[in-house]
Amino acid sequence: MARGAVQDPNFEFRVRESFARQTFMETLGATLVLVAPGEVRIALPFNARLTQQHDFLHAGVVTSVLDSACGYAALTLMDPNAGVMSVEFKVNLLAPAAGNRFVAVGRVVRAGRTLTACQGELRAVQDEGEVVVAIMQGTMMAIRDRAGITD
Secondary structure, eight states, X not given: OOOSOOOOTTHHHHXXXXXXXXXXXXXXXXXXXXXXXTEEEEEEEOOGGGBOTTSSBOHHHHHHHXXXXXXXXXXXXXXXXXXXXXXXXXXXXXXXXXXXXXXXXXXXXXXXXXXXXEEEEEEEEETTEEEEEEEEEEEEEEEOSBTTBOO
């Protein structure tokens, strides 16, 4: 459960509008499937163009989608004038990313005024069920009118 309170009653609209401006997520084929206080889920269909040499989803794609899920989870609990940027993250690749589609889940662990700690996991959806193939621990930072960055 996320530690932190919703500060923006329009958080869902703000997250969806910001995600729509992320052309990289569009390039990957990623879509938002859930925006809730302290939690965001992003779906990604399998695409052979996003694989590495062994036909598994490339670690760079895994990391990118997890980063966005965690960042947007953090944004759900930030004030209306804040944007969000990653400060740091660590990813553990637990299993080959093989599946028909993938779901990245980002959750807030603790939301602070400036820094928010998040956890994420990437699930591969296979015929047999879901498998967690990667986990992320990250820190996101609220950006308030710095260098014209807003969400």
